Amino acid sequence: MSAHDDDHALEEEHPGPADLGSVLFNETLQHVAANPPILVEPKTAMAEVLRLMRENRRGVVLVVCDDLLAGIFTERDVLLKIAGNRIDLDRAPVADYMTPDPEALPADSSIGFALNKMVGEGYRHIPLVDDEGRATGVVSMRDLIDYITGFYQQDILNLPPNPRVASHRRDGA
Numbered sequence: 001m002s003a004h005d006d007d008h009a010l011e012e013e014h015p016g017p018a019d020l021g022s023v024l025f026n027e028t029l030q031h032v033a034a035n036p037p038i039l040v041e042p043k044t045a046m047a048e049v050l051r052l053m054r055e056n057r058r059g060v061v062l063v064v065c066d067d068l069l070a071g072i073f074t075e076r077d078v079l080l081k082i083a084g085n086r087i088d089l090d091r092a093p094v095a096d097y098m099t100p101d102p103e104a105l106p107a108d109s110s111i112g113f114a115l116n117k118m119v120g121e122g123y124r125h126i127p128l129v130d131d132e133g134r135a136t137g138v139v140s141m142r143d144l145i146d147y148i149t150g151f152y153q154q155d156i157l158n159l160p161p162n163p164r165v166a167s168h169r170r171d172g173a
Contacts, residue, residue, distance in 0.1 A: 033137040042095035060125040069135045071098035
Protein backbone atom coordinates (compact mmCIF):
# COMPACT_ATOMS: atom_id res chain seq x y z
CA MET A 1 0.00 0.00 0.00
CA SER A 2 1.44 3.37 -1.00
CA ALA A 3 1.38 6.61 0.98
CA HIS A 4 -1.24 7.86 -1.49
CA ASP A 5 -3.43 4.85 -0.65
CA ASP A 6 -3.00 5.62 3.06
CA ASP A 7 -4.08 9.23 2.49
CA HIS A 8 -7.10 8.10 0.47
CA ALA A 9 -8.12 5.59 3.15
CA LEU A 10 -7.83 8.30 5.81
CA GLU A 11 -10.05 10.62 3.76
CA GLU A 12 -12.72 7.91 3.49
CA GLU A 13 -12.65 7.30 7.25
CA HIS A 14 -12.85 11.00 8.13
CA PRO A 15 -14.99 12.92 5.65
CA GLY A 16 -14.26 16.61 5.45
CA PRO A 17 -16.26 19.81 5.05
CA ALA A 18 -16.55 19.32 1.28
CA ASP A 19 -18.55 16.13 1.90
CA LEU A 20 -21.01 17.75 4.31
CA GLY A 21 -23.43 19.19 1.74
CA SER A 22 -24.17 15.90 0.06
CA VAL A 23 -24.32 14.05 3.37
CA LEU A 24 -26.93 16.42 4.81
CA PHE A 25 -29.33 15.47 2.04
CA ASN A 26 -28.32 11.87 1.36
CA GLU A 27 -27.71 10.45 4.84
CA THR A 28 -30.68 9.61 7.02
CA LEU A 29 -31.42 10.09 10.69
CA GLN A 30 -30.67 6.40 11.24
CA HIS A 31 -26.99 7.43 11.08
CA VAL A 32 -27.44 10.09 13.76
CA ALA A 33 -29.74 8.65 16.44
CA ALA A 34 -27.16 7.68 19.06
CA ASN A 35 -29.21 5.82 21.66
CA PRO A 36 -32.45 3.89 21.82
CA PRO A 37 -35.27 6.07 23.14
CA ILE A 38 -36.60 5.93 26.67
CA LEU A 39 -40.24 4.92 26.33
CA VAL A 40 -42.89 5.37 29.04
CA GLU A 41 -46.66 5.07 29.18
CA PRO A 42 -48.92 8.10 29.79
CA LYS A 43 -49.77 6.95 33.31
CA THR A 44 -46.11 6.70 34.37
CA ALA A 45 -45.48 8.80 37.48
CA MET A 46 -43.35 11.90 37.03
CA ALA A 47 -40.99 10.66 39.74
CA GLU A 48 -40.22 7.60 37.58
CA VAL A 49 -39.85 9.67 34.41
CA LEU A 50 -37.41 12.04 36.10
CA ARG A 51 -35.47 9.11 37.55
CA LEU A 52 -35.15 7.52 34.09
CA MET A 53 -33.99 10.81 32.57
CA ARG A 54 -31.44 11.34 35.34
CA GLU A 55 -30.08 7.77 35.39
CA ASN A 56 -29.79 7.59 31.60
CA ARG A 57 -28.44 11.16 31.35
CA ARG A 58 -31.09 12.01 28.78
CA GLY A 59 -33.06 15.16 28.19
CA VAL A 60 -36.11 13.44 26.70
CA VAL A 61 -38.53 10.55 27.08
CA LEU A 62 -41.11 9.48 24.52
CA VAL A 63 -44.59 8.68 25.76
CA VAL A 64 -46.26 5.77 23.99
CA CYS A 65 -49.77 4.40 24.17
CA ASP A 66 -50.47 0.99 22.60
CA ASP A 67 -46.98 1.19 21.04
CA LEU A 68 -47.82 4.44 19.23
CA LEU A 69 -46.15 7.79 19.91
CA ALA A 70 -48.51 9.81 22.11
CA GLY A 71 -46.24 12.53 23.49
CA ILE A 72 -42.81 13.81 24.37
CA PHE A 73 -41.49 15.02 27.70
CA THR A 74 -38.25 17.00 27.76
CA GLU A 75 -35.97 18.81 30.17
CA ARG A 76 -37.61 22.02 28.95
CA ASP A 77 -40.94 20.66 30.25
CA VAL A 78 -39.28 20.08 33.62
CA LEU A 79 -38.28 23.74 33.78
CA LEU A 80 -41.52 25.21 32.46
CA LYS A 81 -44.13 22.85 33.91
CA ILE A 82 -42.63 21.09 36.95
CA ALA A 83 -39.98 23.26 38.63
CA GLY A 84 -41.38 25.60 41.25
CA ASN A 85 -44.82 23.98 41.32
CA ARG A 86 -46.27 21.91 44.14
CA ILE A 87 -46.65 18.57 42.42
CA ASP A 88 -46.82 15.11 43.97
CA LEU A 89 -44.29 13.55 41.63
CA ASP A 90 -45.15 10.05 42.85
CA ARG A 91 -48.78 10.47 41.76
CA ALA A 92 -48.70 12.92 38.85
CA PRO A 93 -48.74 11.10 35.49
CA VAL A 94 -46.43 12.23 32.70
CA ALA A 95 -49.52 12.64 30.49
CA ASP A 96 -50.39 15.78 32.47
CA TYR A 97 -47.06 17.44 31.60
CA MET A 98 -45.99 16.02 28.23
CA THR A 99 -46.39 17.69 24.87
CA PRO A 100 -49.10 15.58 23.21
CA ASP A 101 -48.90 14.45 19.58
CA PRO A 102 -45.45 15.88 18.89
CA GLU A 103 -44.23 16.38 15.39
CA ALA A 104 -42.18 13.34 14.44
CA LEU A 105 -40.13 12.23 11.46
CA PRO A 106 -39.54 8.86 9.84
CA ALA A 107 -36.05 7.50 10.49
CA ASP A 108 -35.32 7.65 6.76
CA SER A 109 -35.68 11.46 6.70
CA SER A 110 -32.55 13.29 5.65
CA ILE A 111 -30.29 14.88 8.21
CA GLY A 112 -30.68 18.23 6.42
CA PHE A 113 -34.49 18.06 6.60
CA ALA A 114 -34.41 17.29 10.32
CA LEU A 115 -31.90 20.07 10.98
CA ASN A 116 -34.08 22.54 9.08
CA LYS A 117 -37.19 21.41 10.97
CA MET A 118 -35.50 21.57 14.37
CA VAL A 119 -33.94 25.00 13.82
CA GLY A 120 -37.08 26.44 12.20
CA GLU A 121 -39.46 25.15 14.86
CA GLY A 122 -37.11 25.52 17.84
CA TYR A 123 -37.05 21.81 18.70
CA ARG A 124 -34.18 20.36 20.70
CA HIS A 125 -35.46 16.81 20.22
CA ILE A 126 -37.52 15.18 17.51
CA PRO A 127 -39.02 11.69 17.77
CA LEU A 128 -38.52 9.15 15.01
CA VAL A 129 -41.40 6.87 14.05
CA ASP A 130 -42.03 3.99 11.69
CA ASP A 131 -44.81 3.89 9.08
CA GLU A 132 -47.37 2.86 11.71
CA GLY A 133 -46.45 5.69 14.11
CA ARG A 134 -44.47 3.55 16.56
CA ALA A 135 -41.63 5.37 18.27
CA THR A 136 -38.30 4.00 17.02
CA GLY A 137 -35.87 6.66 18.16
CA VAL A 138 -35.23 10.26 18.97
CA VAL A 139 -32.70 12.70 17.55
CA SER A 140 -31.41 15.59 19.60
CA MET A 141 -29.81 18.79 18.42
CA ARG A 142 -26.68 17.56 20.20
CA ASP A 143 -26.72 14.38 18.06
CA LEU A 144 -26.84 16.52 14.92
CA ILE A 145 -24.09 18.84 16.11
CA ASP A 146 -21.87 15.89 17.05
CA TYR A 147 -22.46 14.35 13.63
CA ILE A 148 -21.72 17.56 11.73
CA THR A 149 -18.70 18.33 13.89
CA GLY A 150 -17.17 15.06 12.66
CA PHE A 151 -16.75 16.69 9.24
CA TYR A 152 -14.61 19.41 10.77
CA GLN A 153 -12.64 17.17 13.12
CA GLN A 154 -9.18 18.35 12.07
CA ASP A 155 -10.22 22.02 12.02
CA ILE A 156 -11.74 21.77 15.50
CA LEU A 157 -8.89 19.74 16.98
CA ASN A 158 -6.36 22.26 15.68
CA LEU A 159 -8.04 25.39 17.03
CA PRO A 160 -5.85 27.54 19.27
CA PRO A 161 -6.80 27.58 22.98
CA ASN A 162 -8.52 30.94 22.52
CA PRO A 163 -9.51 31.32 18.84
CA ARG A 164 -10.83 34.87 19.37
CA VAL A 165 -7.43 36.10 20.60
CA ALA A 166 -5.60 34.25 17.82
CA SER A 167 -7.83 35.78 15.10
CA HIS A 168 -7.16 39.31 16.42
CA ARG A 169 -3.40 38.70 16.25
CA ARG A 170 -3.60 37.58 12.63
CA ASP A 171 -5.57 40.70 11.73
CA GLY A 172 -2.90 42.88 13.33
CA ALA A 173 -5.16 44.06 16.14
